[in-house]
Amino acid sequence: MSCENTENKKVLTTPFREEDIRSLRAGDVIYISGTMVTARDDGHKRLVKNGVFPEIDLEGLALYHAGPIVCKNDAGGYDMVSCGPTTSMRMEKFQAEFIERSGVRLIVGKGGMGEKTAEACRKYGAAHGVFPGGCAVVAAKCVEEITGVEWEDLGMPEALWKFRVKEFGPIIVNIDTHGGNMIADNKKIFEERKAEQKKVLSEKLKDFH
Amino acid sequence: MENINVRERIAGCVADFLNIMSKRLPDDVYDRLCEMKEAETLPSACSVYDCMFENIREAVRLDRPICQDTGLIQFFVKAGAKFPYLSEISGALEQAVRIATKKTPLRPNAVLPFDEKNTGDNIAPGSPWIEWEIVPDSDSLTLEIYMAGGGCSLPGKAVVLMPSAGYEGVCDVVLEAVCDRGINACPPLVIGVGIGTCADSAGVLSKKALLRKIGSRNPHPKAAELEKIIKDAVNSIGIGPNALKGKESVLDVNVEFGAHHPATLAVGVSFGCWATRRGVLEINRELNCEILSHKKTLEL
Numbered sequence: 001m002s003c004e005n006t007e008n009k010k011v012l013t014t015p016f017r018e019e020d021i022r023s024l025r026a027g028d029v030i031y032i033s034g035t036m037v038t039a040r041d042d043g044h045k046r047l048v049k050n051g052v053f054p055e056i057d058l059e060g061l062a063l064y065h066a067g068p069i070v071c072k073n074d075a076g077g078y079d080m081v082s083c084g085p086t087t088s089m090r091m092e093k094f095q096a097e098f099i100e101r102s103g104v105r106l107i108v109g110k111g112g113m114g115e116k117t118a119e120a121c122r123k124y125g126a127a128h129g130v131f132p133g134g135c136a137v138v139a140a141k142c143v144e145e146i147t148g149v150e151w152e153d154l155g156m157p158e159a160l161w162k163f164r165v166k167e168f169g170p171i172i173v174n175i176d177t178h179g180g181n182m183i184a185d186n187k188k189i190f191e192e193r194k195a196e197q198k199k200v201l202s203e204k205l206k207d208f209h
Numbered sequence: 210m211e212n213i214n215v216r217e218r219i220a221g222c223v224a225d226f227l228n229i230m231s232k233r234l235p236d237d238v239y240d241r242l243c244e245m246k247e248a249e250t251l252p253s254a255c256s257v258y259d260c261m262f263e264n265i266r267e268a269v270r271l272d273r274p275i276c277q278d279t280g281l282i283q284f285f286v287k288a289g290a291k292f293p294y295l296s297e298i299s300g301a302l303e304q305a306v307r308i309a310t311k312k313t314p315l316r317p318n319a320v321l322p323f324d325e326k327n328t329g330d331n332i333a334p335g336s337p338w339i340e341w342e343i344v345p346d347s348d349s350l351t352l353e354i355y356m357a358g359g360g361c362s363l364p365g366k367a368v369v370l371m372p373s374a375g376y377e378g379v380c381d382v383v384l385e386a387v388c389d390r391g392i393n394a395c396p397p398l399v400i401g402v403g404i405g406t407c408a409d410s411a412g413v414l415s416k417k418a419l420l421r422k423i424g425s426r427n428p429h430p431k432a433a434e435l436e437k438i439i440k441d442a443v444n445s446i447g448i449g450p451n452a453l454k455g456k457e458s459v460l461d462v463n464v465e466f467g468a469h470h471p472a473t474l475a476v477g478v479s480f481g482c483w484a485t486r487r488g489v490l491e492i493n494r495e496l497n498c499e500i501l502s503h504k505k506t507l508e509l
Contacts (some may be wrong), residue, residue, distance in 0.1 A: 071314055087363065111451075132450075134275065141267065141271075156316060156327065156329075157316060193446045194446055
């Protein structure tokens with residue numbers, strides 16, 4: 001999964017086919033080429049709660065939980081400066097309906113997502129993957145061109161940025177269509193260990209003061 | 210010097226430092242990450258560290274912010290009572306943020322509550338956030354600066370416990386915050402714990418703890434012991450980089466405290482991500498600036 005390892009990369013290209021997404025398993029490392037579209041809290045709310053759809057057809061595309069830094073270039077367009085993933089869990093409330101209504105097939109973000117999203121992934125043939133958090137320059141280097149922007153009234157982080165990427169990754173598949181939810185599974189293990197640690201702490205702190 | 214020039218000079222100096230801070234980690238954070246990368250044995254975690262270090266190198270090479278979330282800028286000002294330009298400081302800090310937002314560029318992150326509009330320049334009531342401390346016999350100005358990102362601010366907490374909860378209760382608050390939202394906040398984490406009387410004082414103390422150097426210990430032996438106890442406990446959970454499991458999960462745990470009321474025990478906890486962007490800048494009465502937090506990483 002090394003960022004610098006260019007051999008044996010599994011690269012998927014948009015528009016993703018349902019069978020390609022259904023062939024993924026949690027823990028797989030993939031790279032994507034094609035079109036990514038960003039949406040965060042406000043974008044999800046606008047589409048799901050207000051029923052407003054962007055001009056771009058999201059069917060089969062990659063949705064990126066990210067609020068990039070972009071700057072205007074001399075040609076009147078935008079250049080990508082820095083675009084790491086944002087915390088996916090914030091979108092849990094709206095994600096399932098977003099998948100259902102938009103037809104996106106791959107969601108990329110950071111950290112885990114919940115059961116509602118996992119269920120929508122199984123039902124509609126979508127997956128969630130994580131890009132290493134904070135690695136915003138590595139991500140920006142995979143962006144070939146910002147092809148457009150919608151909903152700029154939401155401000156730079158929340159606007160819907162559209163860009164063409166080449167071998168964007170590494171993306172570690174987190175939720176697959178077969179019931180795999182890696183970070184949620186990890187979280188269960190962390191919870192068990194937390195309970196053990198609380199016992200250890202209780203012992204250690206018995207005569208603390 | 211005329212006050213208008215003073216303001217511009219301080220603003221320029223702070224804007225330059227904000228630019229550096231967004232693109233390079235402080236020395237202590239960088240050194241500790243190197244140590245953690247070295248100690249890691251799980252292949253998937255090693256790969257995440259590889260990606261993090263590639264990102265650190267590329268941010269410098271391409272002159273770009275390490276993370277797109279350059280945060281809401283917080284200034285913890287230690288102003289010498291004899292610093293000659295006290296009245297210029299807040300205006301200069303606001304100006305610095307305005308400049309850096311345009312030039313670096315920093316991401317506009319200031320959203321006005323109720324209007325729910327992003328101001329676009331990181332200037333708004335409470336942005337930048339400024340906390341003041343007057344240092345009686347000093348004639349210089351020390352700025353501790355923190356870029357409060359969304360991911361690492363989300364797990365933050367301040368609660369007031371009953372004293373019977375004791376230090377076990379303090380540890381519970383931290384562990385719950387770590388395992389709930391902390392795992393999504395780009396671990397390995399820096400954890401600041403504040404102990405005091407009220408939610409507000411515990412919260413501020415937890416942020417001051419977060420600003421303390423990695424590897425520094427609280428001078429009180431019991432507080433230092435608690436730092437180690439919490440660090441060991443969180444590391445034993447095995448969260449690892451990006452919550453994909455791994456050997457270590459925290460860069461460090463720092464505890465700061467103030468007196469607590471006999472009837473309360475308040476706990477605050479603040480988090481920093483692996484790319485904790487904080488810095489220390491000193492400005493003397495002649496307005497010469499010295500960066501105290503980034504020396505080694507300026508040579509990268």
